Amino acid sequence: MKIHSENLTRSEAYKLLTGVVVPRPIAWISTISNQGRSNVAPFSCFTFVSDDPPMIGFNCGLRDGRRKHTAANILETGEFVVNIVDEPLLDPMHRSAIDYPDGIDEIELLDLPSVGSDLIAPRRIASSPISLECVMDRTVIFGRSGAEFIVGEIKLFHVRDDLLRNGKIDSEQLRPLARLAGSVYGTLGDIIRIDRSEV
Numbered sequence: 001m002k003i004h005s006e007n008l009t010r011s012e013a014y015k016l017l018t019g020v021v022v023p024r025p026i027a028w029i030s031t032i033s034n035q036g037r038s039n040v041a042p043f044s045c046f047t048f049v050s051d052d053p054p055m056i057g058f059n060c061g062l063r064d065g066r067r068k069h070t071a072a073n074i075l076e077t078g079e080f081v082v083n084i085v086d087e088p089l090l091d092p093m094h095r096s097a098i099d100y101p102d103g104i105d106e107i108e109l110l111d112l113p114s115v116g117s118d119l120i121a122p123r124r125i126a127s128s129p130i131s132l133e134c135v136m137d138r139t140v141i142f143g144r145s146g147a148e149f150i151v152g153e154i155k156l157f158h159v160r161d162d163l164l165r166n167g168k169i170d171s172e173q174l175r176p177l178a179r180l181a182g183s184v185y186g187t188l189g190d191i192i193r194i195d196r197s198e199v
């Protein structure tokens, strides 16, 4: 089957893309507004974009033509935390994607244990295995949807002690959760190791 992209509506293209780019890691992003209200929401259009300095980026769409709370807070304060989602965090992470009204403190509402960050104002999720304290570097807009790709520099990595071996993250121990299309998630499944000398 061939699908020419010029014949696709935006929602058809979204459906295809979210099924094609799988599995996606989930950045559970905590922010704070200038009024001091905490917000947390998941974003799976997420990757790293630089290792020198370490930088990550995620895509934040518009809702009814306006910035979502996450993007609005980051643009206001310049700061955010990326909390990595493991299997036990599925339920609270999924519930945090609900569009709560302005002015609600979502960390409080969802009863999520949180910890103050070391360098920035947004709190981090206490039970997240890895949290990245980030300072916004830039936003980039691609295409016509108005969605913003927000890039942040990681200033501090918080990594649960049992996950780090010789400077590397033990993925099996991490048990990361991945997003497939819609409300469908995946776990790591079988891990395949190939001897590097063969490539």
Ligand SMILES: Cc1cc2nc3c(=O)[nH]c(=O)nc-3n(C[C@H](O)[C@H](O)[C@H](O)COP(=O)(O)O)c2cc1C
Residues within 6 Å of the ligand: 026, 039, 040, 041, 042, 043, 044, 045, 046, 058, 059, 060, 061, 062, 068, 069, 070, 071, 093, 094, 096, 097, 098, 099, 100, 179
């Ligand atoms: C697993 C998951 C991944 C998501 N990924 C994205 C994403 O990459 N970009 C986006 O704009 N919204 C994404 N969403 C939807 C937002 O989480 C949702 O719009 C949320 O209400 C935004 O919250 P906020 O207004 O508090 O920022 C995702 C939702 C889920 C459940």
